[in-house]
Amino acid sequence: MTPPGPCPRPLSRALIVAEARRIADEEGLGSLTVRRVARRLGTGQASLYRHITDRGQLLSLLAGDVALRLPLCADRGDPRERLRDHWLAAHDHLARHLWAARVIADGEHAVGTAAAFADGALGALAEAGLDPDDAARAHRVLWNLLLGHLLNAHPVGRTGTPRRHGDGSRSDFSWALSRVLDGVLAGQPAGGRWRLGR
Structure with a gap:
């Protein structure tokens, strides 16, 4: 070479x-x-x-770079569909940079550049009818679900033919995401926010 x-x-x-x-x-x-x-x-x-300054700063810059490129949540349309599309796009983005999930999960490198991603998700959760505390909790659950799917390379719990890391991850994540959103948004009006006087 x-x-x-x-x-x-x-x-x-x-x-x-x-x-x-x-x-x-x-x-x-x-x-x-x-x-x-x-x-x-x-x-x-x-x-x-x-x-x-060193490799540590390089990792922080890398984490910030990937976080900055996280997809933004659409600002129109049904909040449930926007949330689903938003988190699937985030999965696809981080799946292209599998190392990033580990850096983010380790928590050593704080990433302020992910604020726009979080703000969009929280806004869509609020529009779907959640109060601020429940929206914040739901956001953490969705974030942990995303990172868990990207980080899980262990074969325990998998059935059928063994998969390489990442294979089938999107379809598994999509399935889990739909069910988590169904649970989190259960009882919320289909069109978004509750009307005043609920």
């Missing part, structure tokens, strides 16, 4: 994060080191340290 040529663009934090994301996507987090990113960019580690 020939070493990469010189970096074609000026080095920046965005370029470093993009290359780190490619490495994590292709080879997993275990292969992600500052040295590896520098090599892929055709530069030395010292050049990267002008933009990042």
Whole structure:
């Protein structure tokens, strides 16, 4: 394998994060080191340290980058359908970056860039009739369901032919999501918020 040529663009934090994301996507987090990113960019580690402090910061930047790209909830239509589409799109996004679920679940790297995703989900839950406390609880349940499906690579509890990690995850998640939403929104009006004086 020939070493990469010189970096074609000026080095920046965005370029470093993009290359780190490619490495994590292709080879997993275990292969992600500052040295590896520098090599892929055709530069030395010292050049990267002008933009990042260490691997820990690189992981935080990666988590923030993936969170920033989480899909936003549609602002029109039936809240139940919007919620279903929103969480399925989030599943698809994180499934393209399976390492991200582990980084997020570990909780070491706080991600403020996920606020728009959370705000959209909470808004749709409120429009579906939940009060703020119940909407926040439902959001946590849905988030844990999403991460659990993406992180679960263990074969215990699975039936039939063994699957590789990620196979069938979307259909299983879709099935579970529908049932959780049915339970969370049970008794709420089909069209959205309760009328005043309920």
